[in-house]
Amino acid sequence: MKARTRFAPSPTGYMHIGNLRTALYEYLIAKSSGGSFLLRIEDTDQKRYVQGATDIIYSTLKTVGMNWDEGPDIGGAYGPYVQSERKSIYAEYAHKLVELGGAHYCFCAQKEEAENNDDDNNVIPIKFQDPCKQMPLNEARAKIAAGQPYVIRQTINKKGKSHFHDEVYGDIEIDYDDLDEGVLLKTDGFPTYNFANVIDDHLMAITHVVRGNEYISSTPKYNLIYEAFGWTPPVYVHVPPVMKDAQHKLSKRNGDASFQDLTAKGYLPEAILNYIALLGWNPGDDQEIFSLSELEKIFSISRLNKSPAIFDIIKLTWMNGCYIRSLTADEFHKIALPWYNKCITRKLNLENLSKVLQPRVETFADIIPQTDFLEKMPEYDISLYENKKMKTDTDVAKQTLKLTIQLLSDVKDWNNENLFAALKELAAIHELKNGQILYPLRIALSGKETTAGGATEIASILGKEETIFRIKEALKKLEA
RNA sequence: GACCCCAUCGUCUAGCGGUUAGGACAUCACCCUUUCACGGUGGUAACACGAGUUCGAUUCUCGUUGGGGUCGCCA
Numbered sequence: 001m002k003a004r005t006r007f008a009p010s011p012t013g014y015m016h017i018g019n020l021r022t023a024l025y026e027y028l029i030a031k032s033s034g035g036s037f038l039l040r041i042e043d044t045d046q047k048r049y050v051q052g053a054t055d056i057i058y059s060t061l062k063t064v065g066m067n068w069d070e071g072p073d074i075g076g077a078y079g080p081y082v083q084s085e086r087k088s089i090y091a092e093y094a095h096k097l098v099e100l101g102g103a104h105y106c107f108c109a110q111k112e113e114a115e116n117n118d119d120d121n122n123v124i125p126i127k128f129q130d131p132c133k134q135m136p137l138n139e140a141r142a143k144i145a146a147g148q149p150y151v152i153r154q155t156i157n158k159k160g161k162s163h164f165h166d167e168v169y170g171d172i173e174i175d176y177d178d179l180d181e182g183v184l185l186k187t188d189g190f191p192t193y194n195f196a197n198v199i200d201d202h203l204m205a206i207t208h209v210v211r212g213n214e215y216i217s218s219t220p221k222y223n224l225i226y227e228a229f230g231w232t233p234p235v236y237v238h239v240p241p242v243m244k245d246a247q248h249k250l251s252k253r254n255g256d257a258s259f260q261d262l263t264a265k266g267y268l269p270e271a272i273l274n275y276i277a278l279l280g281w282n283p284g285d286d287q288e289i290f291s292l293s294e295l296e297k298i299f300s301i302s303r304l305n306k307s308p309a310i311f312d313i314i315k316l317t318w319m320n321g322c323y324i325r326s327l328t329a330d331e332f333h334k335i336a337l338p339w340y341n342k343c344i345t346r347k348l349n350l351e352n353l354s355k356v357l358q359p360r361v362e363t364f365a366d367i368i369p370q371t372d373f374l375e376k377m378p379e380y381d382i383s384l385y386e387n388k389k390m391k392t393d394t395d396v397a398k399q400t401l402k403l404t405i406q407l408l409s410d411v412k413d414w415n416n417e418n419l420f421a422a423l424k425e426l427a428a429i430h431e432l433k434n435g436q437i438l439y440p441l442r443i444a445l446s447g448k449e450t451t452a453g454g455a456t457e458i459a460s461i462l463g464k465e466e467t468i469f470r471i472k473e474a475l476k477k478l479e480a
Numbered sequence: 481g482a483c484c485c486c487a488u489c490g491u492c493u494a495g496c497g498g499u500u501a502g503g504a505c506a507u508c509a510c511c512c513u514u515u516c517a518c519g520g521u522g523g524u525a526a527c528a529c530g531a532g533u534u535c536g537a538u539u540c541u542c543g544u545u546g547g548g549g550u551c552g553c554c555a
Contacts, residue, residue: 010555045554128551151553169485178483178551186553193555217484217550240486246547275492278504282493286503305493308548312491315505325518360517370516390515420514438514446515454514 002035003207007061007068008197010042011053014258015060017250017311018212018242021276025239026210027066028277028299035207039071040200041082044190060259064273065292070204078204083196090191093199093229094152094184098137102228103184105140106132106153130181152185154194154221162220167237168304169213174220182221194218198225206234213238213306237301240308242279250311257313266339266364271320279309289322321362332358339367344375352416352460356453370452374461377470380447382478390435397440398478400432404441405471414464419456444474 005026009019030037039061043049054072061068070076080086097103108130130153132140144150158176165171184195191199201209216238226233241249250256257265262272274290281304283290290298324332333354340350353371361367372378385397392400407426411418427437441455442448445467451458459467 008555012555042555048554153553172484174484180551182551183553188553190553192553197555212549212555213485214549215555238485241548243548249548278492280492284494286494288492288504307486309493310491312505315492318505321518359519362517387515423514434514442515448515450516452516454516456514 001033001207003030003033004036004038004205005030005208005210006038006040006201006204006206008040008042008200009057010045010048011050011057012048013050013053013056014252014260015056016252016256016258017262017272017276020060020064020259020273021242021279022210022212022239023061023066024064024273024277024295025237025281025299025304026208028295029208029210029237029301030069031296032299036069037066038076038078038204038206039068039081040204041072042193042196043082043084044192044196046084046188046190056260063263063269065269083191083200086196086200087189087191089203090185090196090199091189094191094195097184097225097228098152100228101157102155102225103152104130104133104155105135105137105144105150106130106183107135107140107143107148107150108132128180133181149187151183151187154181154184154224156181156221156224158224162223164219164223164233164236166216166219167208167235167301168240168306169216169238172216172219174217176220179218179221179224182218184225194221195225198222201234202226202229202231208237208301209234210237210239213240237304239304240280240306242276243308243310245310256311262316266366267316267320268323268335271323272316274323275316275319279311280305289319317362324361324364325359327358329354329358336364336367339364340371343368343371346375346466347463348374349461349463352457356457356461360452373446373448373451374458377473378447380443384443384447384449385440385478387435387439390439391433392436392439394478396436397443398475400437400440401444401471401475401478403430404437405468405475408459408464408468408471411464414460416457416460419459420454423456440474441471444471 007023007026009015009023027037029035039057041054041057058073068074070078070081072079072081075081094103098105132153133155140150156176156179160176161173162176162179163171163173182194183192185191200206219236219238223233244250244254244256248254252258259272263269270291273292274288277290277295278288281299283298284303327335333351336354336357337350340353344350353374357367357370361370382394386393403426404423407422408419411422423437423441424434426432427434438455442451442458445455445458445462453461462470
């Protein structure tokens with residue numbers, strides 16, 4: 001069966017990780033069945049609309065490669081795909097639902113606050129009993145004709161238990177008495193999510209509804225609407241939330257990372273997508289690295305998990321490192337270039353820098369702290385030259401640095417291999433350990449105990465002139 | 481408070497009555513090595529608790545505890 005799924009975000013300004021994961025599962029359900037994935041913008045709440053938000057949605061989906069088959073920008077047979085452009089459709093169906101007995105007109109003032117205080121002074125909402133429910137239809141219509149503001153509210157008269165099946169949570173049973181008669185069509189004529197969703201999913205022939213599990217308890221209400229219209233409800237796939245920690249969902253409000261934040265921090269879109277796919281789904285074997293097209297082939301709803309997953313930036317970082325290492329040298333260099341531009345103004349051999357950085361950087365943002373010493377030689381204490389394991393101290397350093405500088409002046413082809421071979425030979429000639437030459441050299445070139453790349457790699461990045469200059473400076477410092 | 485949902489290493493998870501409870505991240509140790517990293521090898525580490533069903537429960541049932549969600553003219 002070819003599935004039709006939709007990603008239906010409301011344009012509130014950013015793409016958060018949980019949303020993106022839902023979109024991914026929707027996309028995969030569609031694509032793994034050879035079906036269609038559509039994009040629908042749910043902008044029925046004008047108060048929350050954020051300018052430019054739809055562009056963020058488009059660009060995020062595009063950069064991860066989740067292309068939609070129908071949507072606001074490309075159209076399709078079931079448009080329009082923006083809810084604010086479908087206002088008249090909802091009104092039509094809402095009034096029809098009233099006739100069918102699935103809803104009623106309601107004239108109650110907004111915010112009918114029905115609540116109780118319990119012993120602990122907590123506010124406990126009690127079920128709203130709508131007096132308008134009893135109003136004869138012709139009386140209600142007369143009020144509307146007279147210009148009275150109204151909403152259309154769902155009517156729930158059923159008794160007993162409602163049942164529905166969810167693909168991840170199994171069979172769910174909820175008492176009809178626990179459902180409330182929510183507003184379907186607002187005073188401003190816009191539908192609420194509760195209504196627009198049902199209408200659109202049906203009209204757009206959506207087969208699988210994928211959404212957060214917070215909708216489980218209201219699903220019976222949606223089924224009542226499907227039922228009233230004589231429509232078949234979709235397959236439900238409720239997914240657990242992505243958490244920040246055991247108690248809190250991941251949310252922008254808490255300052256948690258969005259997709260944009262992550263890419264800005266130097267995470268690759270493919271890695272982010274791969275990681276979030278595994279937050280609540282697994283293939284059943286040990287494979288962890290997947291491209292989107294691989295996922296399309298092996299994804300299955302039955303391997304979706306029902307417990308919440310905590311977003312672990314540490315594991316994402318590891319995975320990002322895997323993706324970085326699997327890049328070709330050219331690809332890495334190309335992506336790294338803008339990062340170099342942020343922190344390096346000096347003329348360096350950037351190709352060599354990329355070679356050194358690629359195997360040891362986990363995000364592109366790591367480039368910045370790894371390269372600071374290249375840009376500007378840091379202050380350091382000459383005690384750094386003392387290293388037991390390398391068998392060096394300031395005296396050894398003075399001696400080997402002098403030897404090194406002589407040799408380096410003569411090196412013609414300035415690259416890591418030549419430099420390393422030459423210095424190794426130098427060590428052998430003078431019966432020194434490699435480290436006694438190389439360790440002091442790194443200190444002289446970097447002022448740091450540890451660096452990305454070895455001494456000769458650093459030299460190959462800095463270039464001959466700067467390398468020799470830094471060694472001279474080091475000798476001055478040692479002799480002072 | 482009512483209703484719904486969830487519960488395996490610190491984290492993501494495998495497991496669908498009988499396993500030395502497996503993998504990955506993290507962590508620790510060692511190896512490799514011009515430092516760091518990469519890579520390799522090995523280690524530490526989990527079935528929330530209590531009943532029941534069963535010859536046998538991580539697995540099935542019930543309860544407890546803990547956590548989450550819903551109870552908006554937000555989605």
